[in-house]
Amino acid sequence: MATEAKVESNSKTFVGPASATLVEASDTWPRRLWRPLAGLNRSTQFILCAALIMGLHMAFVGSLVSQQIRLAAAHSAGEGAAIYMEAYLDEYVQELATASTLKPESVQAIDDLMKETSLKQHVLSIKIWLPDGRNVYSTSKLPVFYYHPAGPIAAAMQGKVVTRLSPLDHDEHAYERSFGRPLYETYVPLRELGSGRIIAIGEFYEMEHEIGSIHQQVWAIIAAATLAVLLLLFLIVRRGDRIIEKQQAALRQQMQDQQALHLQNAALQLRVNTANREFATINELTHRRLGADLHDGPAQLLTLILLRLDELADLCKTGQSDALETVRNAAQESLREIRGISRGLALPEINGLNLDELLKLVVQRHEQRSETKVELELGELPEALSLPYKICIYRLVQEALNNAFHHAGGQGQRVSADTKNGLLEIQVKDAGAGFEQTRIDGDGAHRSRLGVVGMRYRVESLGGTFELESAPGQGTRVTARFDLRDVNDNQ
Structure with a gap:
């Protein structure tokens, strides 16, 4: 039914x-x-x-x-x-x-x-x-x-x-x-x-x-199954939690080690910067001594040779005067080069000059020496700067202007300097023919390469950045940047 x-x-x-x-x-x-x-x-x-x-x-x-x-x-x-x-x-x-x-x-x-x-x-x-x-x-x-x-x-x-x-x-x-x-x-x-x-x-x-007893059995089975599942999940999660805690402890230890290494690196970096500044000062003193030695030694000997050649010229016969004149011209040319090298090695007294006066001085000397015109553009510059940075900037601008005179004929020579957000930027450029930068990198004996390497070394040894930009027909630009905040912190 x-x-x-x-x-x-x-x-x-x-x-x-x-x-x-x-x-x-x-x-x-x-x-x-x-x-x-x-x-x-x-x-x-x-x-x-x-x-x-x-x-x-x-x-x-x-x-x-x-x-x-x-x-x-x-x-x-x-x-x-x-x-x-x-x-x-x-x-x-x-x-x-x-x-x-x-x-x-x-x-x-x-x-x-x-x-x-x-x-x-x-x-x-x-x-x-x-x-x-x-x-x-x-x-x-x-x-x-x-x-x-x-x-x-x-x-x-x-x-x-x-x-x-x-x-x-x-x-x-x-x-x-x-x-x-x-x-x-x-x-x-x-x-x-x-x-x-x-x-x-x-x-x-x-x-x-007897549904009541059946209900109790059902609820007891469900409760037992739930507790078993919860216990199993707890054991699994607890094991994972312990692994995470161990990894966190290891990471904290690694972070502490990294922090200690960072402090050591900072201390070493400070020592390196201090050594670089001292080296720059010692290097400049060495240049001055070499300039003085050249002026007081070979230059004086060549001057004495020229005086004795004048005396010999009066005593020699007419047919021998041409040979003496050749020797005399060679000695005069050598004397001029030695004096030029001596003047280049010896810096003027720049310790009492600020950066504005320093840049005006190096531009003025280049104009007098090369008989060319240099455009100077100065922005907001720091009033006080340590001697190693003054020497570096002086040599950088001097070498860059010399290269502009020798390779660009002094065309479009321009020097600019400005400070923005604590970053000092020095820039020297010309309007010459320019060149391929790979040519300097590949020619180890080229004088220009030695000058570029010297400029880069001076800037980077003081923690600055150096850039050289050039291309055929577009002139050449040299840029150096110094973070004055780091300079002030290290001084």
Whole structure:
């Protein structure tokens, strides 16, 4: 016999309020929860969050399983009800096909069934209703409502078996409430033999099967599985957390080592810069001494040779004067070159000059020596600068202007200097023919290469940057930059 079970259980009262509570707290729960977790380690934070999430998930799963268990129990109860009604009641209700009440003999027979047969082991109470809702039989013999609510009866009149966990909340349930335990309330259609027409609705109350113990077992299994998963996850995360802590400790040690190395490098860099400045000073003193030695030594000897050659010229015969004149010209040329080298090696007294006066002096000397014009453009310059930087800038501009005179014929000679954001920039350029920079890099014996190397070395030895830009037909530009903030910090 086909049946259909519909379950209406108290589980709805559990799901509804819980869902409403979670929705109301969803806005503030994450923020309130995270505040006390902020000071905990990662594994503890993880296990607490995982416990909350998995707890909610398992509660949902447990509730769903409980509902499925109740559905299955209700379906089983409905199936059993249909069998009981067919086996015990069908023959006693056939008279309802033509009458609106049961005969006293039929009522007594049903009462005997409830007392003497195995039916009483499963069914606690039986009620029989007519299709219009009137009650024609009740096991309790207590006054009942003669008109039952139409909902379950209407469903049973359509041939359905309706089973639910009864709330037992009506006056007619006084007898059933006396048992003090949950009961399944089942409505089964009773049919006329032969025609199959529904002539009455049988209602009976059956004790709830041991669903409570099954629920407890289900919840115990879910709780044990959840705890096992949480423990496994905690062990995994804790192991990872320890690895991270070890790596963090190693990284902190490495950072401390790097910091110590950085301090050592800074100290070494300071010593190197100090040594470079001292070397530049010593180098300049060496140049001065070489210039003085050339002036006082070979230059004086050549001057003496020229004087004696003049005396010999008066004593020599006419035919020998040409040879003496050749020697005399060579000696004069050598003397001029030695004096020029001596003047180039010896710097003027620049210690008392500021950078503005220094640049004007080197440009003026170049103009006098080369008889060319140099455009000078000076911006905002520092008032005080240490001697090694003054010497470096003087030699840089001197060498760059000499190269401009020798290789560009003095065309478009221009010197500029300015300070922006603590960066001093010195620039010397010309409008000559220019050259390919690879030519200087490849020609090791070229004098220009030696001059460029010397300028670069002077600038970089003091922590500055050196740039040389040139191309055929575009002239040449030499640029040196010094970070005066570093200069002031190192002084």
